[in-house]
Amino acid sequence: MLRIGLLTSAAAIAGLGLAAPAAADEGMWTFDGFPAAKMRAEYGWAPDQAWLDRVQGAAVRLTGGCSASFVSNSGLILTNHHCIASCLFDNSSDANDYLDRGFISDRREMELKCPGQQAEVVTKITDVTSDVKGAFGNFTGEALTKARDAKIAEIEKANCTDLATTRCQVVTLFGGGQYKLYTYRKYSDVRLVWAPEDRAATFGGDPDNFNFPRYSMDASFLRAYENGKPISTPNHLKWNPRPPKEGEVTFVVGNPGSTSRLWTGSQIAFEREVRLPTTLATMSELRGRLIRAMDESPQHEREGLDTLNGIENSLKVYIGRTKALNDPAFTGQLAANETALKTQSANNPAVGDPWTTVDGAVAEYRKLYLPARFLQPSSDLYGYAQTLVYAAQERDKPNGERLPGFTDSALPLTEKRLLDERPIYPWLDELTLEWSLSKAREYLGADDPDTKLLLGKASPEGLAKSLVEGSKLADPAVRKALWDGGMKAVRASDDPMIVYALRLADRQRELKKATDAAYSGPLAIAGSQLADARFAAYGDTLYPDATFTLRISYGKVAGWTERGNQVPYQTTMGGTFDRATGNAPYDVAPAFAARKNRIDPAATYDFVTTNDIIGGNSGSPVIDRAGTVIGAAFDGNIHSLGGNYGYDGTLNRTVVVSTDAVQEALEKIYPAPALVKELAAK
Structure with a gap:
């Protein structure tokens, strides 16, 4: 499961692109900065603007942290099973465990709502760098971050006046070198259509995770609704249930979450x-x-x-x-790349010395990190309480003075996540809260003022128990009343979790203020200078670190050499039964076992490509040169676990579930004839 990503081997060093121009197949490129000339030089072909526009219009961001794509004209969305596992989980009960057994909707009225989920499609990307940087003036530290955030809030509000259907988000790129406004068409009603059994998607479990060969049906379908009806999506990607061809060019289009390739x-x-x-x-x-x-x-x-x-x-x-x-060799190459950039920037007065600024900011952040981390207790109920407290406090302020997440452009999604109905399991919430409080005491010390603020005279166990057992925030009606009632209702509440969140809020804000002053503010200026240094040294054909915004990577279907042996580029459906042992996690899913004789053993199951991806790309469509979908990316191989810091095309691989396999499942294993017909429609 590719939820976060990254590089482990010293052999991976040769391809590292920190601060340098991207190597072949490296790069998570923005759609307004796709390197067509570079790709054309490497592959003899590159997509034109019309191709890119079509693909962009069909790419979907799921606010649960994954990627997806429209694959029919009726709002049908392809993504990974692990991206919708929480939806299955939230709709399950002891009597009807959808996560374990899977889900097939015979009729659209049976499709299940996914709590907290929203589907978003980029409609426009606008460069607002000069507007945002123009607000910096002579500010430093916390004052600079306030000025920046106020300008961002202003831009977002001015460009998204219809908050029911659009979302605006200003994104920081190149550590502050660029600011882009992403405008989205959003769909807040997302429903589950089809999902296989959990074991079909998780066959091999943790031992096979981030490994290959793989035998995983990590695919599912959702549908976007509006006003109670499926949306119309004429600009969708064509479903192409065919096996991949070794060496063919592939594109992965999605929303990689976060990388640190430009760090100092x-x-x-x-x-x-x-x-x-x-x-x-x-x-x-x-x-x-x-x-x-x-x-x-x-x-x-x-x-x-x-x-x-x-x-x-x-x-x-x-x-x-x-x-x-x-790995000394790995980090040594990172240091060498940084030294090379410093050398090339030494005679550029416009760059200055951002490295010293970053060093000082990081030194200050080391003092703030543990308090800031551990003063955020881990609990779903506490999360609801903190959101209610902060929302009540922030909504009384002018839009430009609010914290990120509570501005006018962000509030609709914050409200949706807060109020959507989903189950809360008291024992689980108590366990995570108790754990986080005990770790805070351990790392901060029993006599630390922040520990005393968190615990008072209570034990982590006793406090977690009393807070969870006494809270009524599991009821969405209670949360809605507090949301609608604002600060007056929050202050009047006797819910122990609300009272606790109010107790912590002032100190949390104090720590944020200190972090803005000592770390975030200085990095905003230094990041811009570092970006200028890279552009001056290597030109503007560079890609920014991932930011959970729409990107496109190109590569090809290819295996790799591991310890002198060639790793094949694909696995087959029949290989599942060869790999099975009968013991978890290598126990075949019941429906697979029951329908073994119907499954085409030669059908391609999973395959690998050289595309550069990271966590957040889960569910991304894997697209061929013709612009059709031939798979969904769901993982990386073990070598990709350093991709947070660099990329090596000889070893890093994206792991994909093939449309060939998903079609087999739709027709023979988890039959969904209506879905098969919909996918085949022109």
């Missing part, structure tokens, strides 16, 4: 020395606590599965990142 040495050091070790240690303990609790009952096992899958996937990613940043 001090930022990399902070990641290696502080953030990653803290994350690995605390998350490993959470995994252990959760597994123990899930063993208590079948009900706990079902209710904790989606959370456990996410934790295990993230742990594998962070372990890969840690290995990458502890």
Whole structure:
């Protein structure tokens, strides 16, 4: 499951592109900056603007953190199974476990709403760099971040007056070198259409995650609705249920979440020395606590599965990142690339010395990181409470003075996520809250003022229990009343979770203010200078770090050489049964086992390409030269676990579920004749 991404091997160094022009197949390119000339030189062909426009209009961003695409004229959306697992989970019960058994809608009126989900399509990209930077003036620190955020809020509000159907988002690129306004057509009613059994998508479990060969049906279908009816999407991608061809060109179009390829040495050091070790240690303990609790009952096992899958996937990613940043050859090349850029920028007075600025900002951030991290308790109920408190406080302010997430352009999605109905399991919420409070005490110390603010005289166990058991925020009607009632209702509330969120809010704001002054503000200026240095040294044919906004990468279908052996570019459906052992996680999904004789064993199941992707690209359509969909990206191989910091085309691979396999599933394993007909329609 590709939720976050990254590079581990010293052999991967040759292709690293930190600060340098992109190597072959490297790059998560913006649609307004696609390197057609570069691709044409490498492949002898590149898409024209009409091709790019068609694809952009069919690409979908799912606000749950994934990518997708329209594949019919009636709002049908292709994405990954792991991208909609929470929707299956939220619609399940002990009597009807959709996550375990899968879901097939025979009729559209049976399609299930996905809580908190929104589908978004980019309709316009506008460069607003001069407007945003023009607001900086002579400001520094916190004053600069306030001026910047106010200008961004102003731009977003001015360009999106119909908040029911549009969303505007100003995106920071190149660390502050550019600012782009992305305008989206949004659809806030997203429903589940079809999903296979969980074991079909997770065959091989954690051992096979970020590995290849793979045998995973990590595909599902959603549908976008508006005013209670499926939307019309004439500009959709053609479904093409065929096997891939070795060496053919492929494009991955989606929303890669976040990369750190343009970071400086001090930022990399902070990641290696502080953030990653803290994350690995605390998350490993959470995994252990959760597994123990899930063993208590079948009900706990079902209710904790989606959370456990996410934790295990993230742990594998962070372990890969840690290995990458502890590889001296790997980090040595990162340092060499940075030195080369410094040398080329030494005689450019316009650049100045942003590296010293970043070093100082990171040094200050080291003092703030642990308090800022641990003063954010982990709990769904607490998350609701914090949102209600912050929304009440922020909505009383002018739009330009509000925190990000609470401006006029952002409020509709914030409200949707807050009010959509979904199940809350008290034992699970109590477990995560207790864990986060205990880790705060451990890392900050029992005598730290922030620990005392978090706990008072209570224990993590006692406080978590009393907060969760006493709160009524699991009821969306209670949340709506507090949302509608604003600050007066919030202050009058005796819900213990609301009272607790109010208790922490002032200190959280104080820490944000300090971080803006010491870290975010200086980085806004330094980031712009570093971008100028790169443009001056290497030209403007560069791609920015990922920002969970629409990107396109190009590559080809290809295996790779592993320890002297050639790894094939594809697997087949029949290979599933050869790999099966009968023991979890290599137990074949029941529907697969029952219909083994109907499945074409030679049908391509999963395949790999050289496309450059990262977490957030999950569900991205894999598109051929003709602009048709031949798969959905769902993972990377183990070598891609350093892709957060660099890319190597000889080893990094995108793992794709083939439309050839999905068609087999739709026709023979999880029959959905209406869906098959819809996909085949002209």
